Amino acid sequence: MSVKIPKMMKELDLNSLKKYLNNTRRHLHSMPETAWLEYKTIDFIYNEIKDLGYEILTGDKILDMSYAMGLPNKETNDLAYKEALLECSSESLKLFKDNRTALVAKMNLYKEKTVAIRFDIDALPIKESDDSSHFPFKKGFSSKTKGIMHSCGHDFHTAIGLALSKLISENKDKLHYNVILIFQPAEEGVRGAKAIVESGILDNVDILLAHHQWSVMPKGKIVCSQNGTLSTHKYDIEIFGKSAHAGICPEKGRNAILSASRTICALYDLQKQSSPSIKLNVGTIIGGQGRNIISDYTKFEMEVRAKDKNIEKEFANNVIEIINKTVKSYDCELKISIKGEAIGAVGNESIARTIYNLSQEISFFNNIQLSDEENRGSEDFTSMMNRVQERGGKACFIGIGAGIKGKELKHHSPNFDIDEESLLPSLLLFYKFLKSI
Numbered sequence: 001m002s003v004k005i006p007k008m009m010k011e012l013d014l015n016s017l018k019k020y021l022n023n024t025r026r027h028l029h030s031m032p033e034t035a036w037l038e039y040k041t042i043d044f045i046y047n048e049i050k051d052l053g054y055e056i057l058t059g060d061k062i063l064d065m066s067y068a069m070g071l072p073n074k075e076t077n078d079l080a081y082k083e084a085l086l087e088c089s090s091e092s093l094k095l096f097k098d099n100r101t102a103l104v105a106k107m108n109l110y111k112e113k114t115v116a117i118r119f120d121i122d123a124l125p126i127k128e129s130d131d132s133s134h135f136p137f138k139k140g141f142s143s144k145t146k147g148i149m150h151s152c153g154h155d156f157h158t159a160i161g162l163a164l165s166k167l168i169s170e171n172k173d174k175l176h177y178n179v180i181l182i183f184q185p186a187e188e189g190v191r192g193a194k195a196i197v198e199s200g201i202l203d204n205v206d207i208l209l210a211h212h213q214w215s216v217m218p219k220g221k222i223v224c225s226q227n228g229t230l231s232t233h234k235y236d237i238e239i240f241g242k243s244a245h246a247g248i249c250p251e252k253g254r255n256a257i258l259s260a261s262r263t264i265c266a267l268y269d270l271q272k273q274s275s276p277s278i279k280l281n282v283g284t285i286i287g288g289q290g291r292n293i294i295s296d297y298t299k300f301e302m303e304v305r306a307k308d309k310n311i312e313k314e315f316a317n318n319v320i321e322i323i324n325k326t327v328k329s330y331d332c333e334l335k336i337s338i339k340g341e342a343i344g345a346v347g348n349e350s351i352a353r354t355i356y357n358l359s360q361e362i363s364f365f366n367n368i369q370l371s372d373e374e375n376r377g378s379e380d381f382t383s384m385m386n387r388v389q390e391r392g393g394k395a396c397f398i399g400i401g402a403g404i405k406g407k408e409l410k411h412h413s414p415n416f417d418i419d420e421e422s423l424l425p426s427l428l429l430f431y432k433f434l435k436s437i
């Protein structure tokens with residue numbers, strides 16, 4: 001399926017805006033890519049935006065890759081890049097080589113102040129439902145990529161970002177801030193934002209916004225400032241022991257599985273003694289070569305989360321200490337890799353108030369809430385918010401209800417879906433905001 005792009009995107013041509021949004025969203029939905037491998041997606045974004053009068057920034061100008069977390073291995077990356085080359089021009093694709101799958105579009109209007117908006121672009125390793133009741137399947141735009149799915153709605157976010165880029169470009173005379181649009185890779189697993197933050201691209205931003213469309217929030221509802229995101233650290237723990245014959249000389253080995261088991265129990269004990277708001281999970285564990293061999297290697301993947309960033313940080317430090325101590329007591333070696341990191345953030349109230357007032361002008365929003373503290377997991381946009389707010393700017397994370405009536409289509413599940421009717425009002429909200437400041 002190809003996206004038909006209307007030539008002119010006039011401000012009030014709501015029908016062509018809607019058509020563009022729907023088509024773009026469906027196109028993106030059909031070609032999902034996971035974190036740091038969003039080559040076709042970012043190439044598509046680039047081609048949509050490159051002739052609109054923006055300064056386009058890519059690569060190390062907008063990503064400090066030493067802060068990129070949870071990168072895929074070389075083999076997976078090479079394969080994804082090779083596949084993208086079959087569909088994209090090698091000329092444009094090389095701008096995003098080596099996992100630099102971010103793009104920043106800057107519209108310099110020679111104003112004193114700058115507003116930035118973030119759109120996340122990645123999908124998840126989930127096999128999309130082929131049930132006849134699943135809307136993308138029924139309409140023929142479900143994932144063409146085996147085992148990968150836009151199961152969080154980032155296809156919606158990206159489509160809105162692209163439509164907004166066109167609206168801005170055609171209505172520059174109505175704006176009073178320079179505008180920066182950020183297309184961010186690897187939001188899932190909270191892995192991408194920090195690399196963008198550390199590039200310094202946000203350091204002179206006065207106002208920063210992002211949004212999420214939610215299937216679990218009724219259509220028509222908007223929360224102008226969502227403040228309930230959790231601080232989190234994600235770790236891969238690798239334990240290296242020494243193998244030995246389990247019957248003849250087990251004492252000559254150093255048991256990585258035993259060391260991991262004791263460590264995991266100690267971690268859950270630590271959680272029990274800590275603040276009840278702390279969440280800890282060891283989600284995977286692998287290791288060992290055979291029943292009669294003392295295992296020389298075990299790996300487990302874990303995360304910690306908490307609402308309060310100080311409590312979470314302190315707990316994460318204790319976690320690392322316990323892992324070090326326990327693993328060493330079994331004489332094993334240890335490698336700890338940080339695979340994701342996000343801190344909580346609280347949105348600016350005056351920005352939330354502006355969004356509150358503007359959303360009243362859009363009839364779609366019939367349930368408008370200034371802010372909430374509801375826990376919706378973690379979101380790495382908070383790293384961006386914190387950077388901007390630390391430097392005197394204002395930031396806000398908006399939640400938009402897009403649930404399909406009568407259905408419970410959860411994020412990160414194979415039958416996830418949200419209502420396309422939420423696309424246009426979300427776009428109009430951002431555009432109205434840009435005009436209002």
Ligand SMILES: [Zn+2]
Nearest residue numbers: 152188411412
């Ligand atoms: Zn998600």
Ligand SMILES: [Zn+2]
Nearest residue numbers: 152153154212
């Ligand atoms: Zn998401």
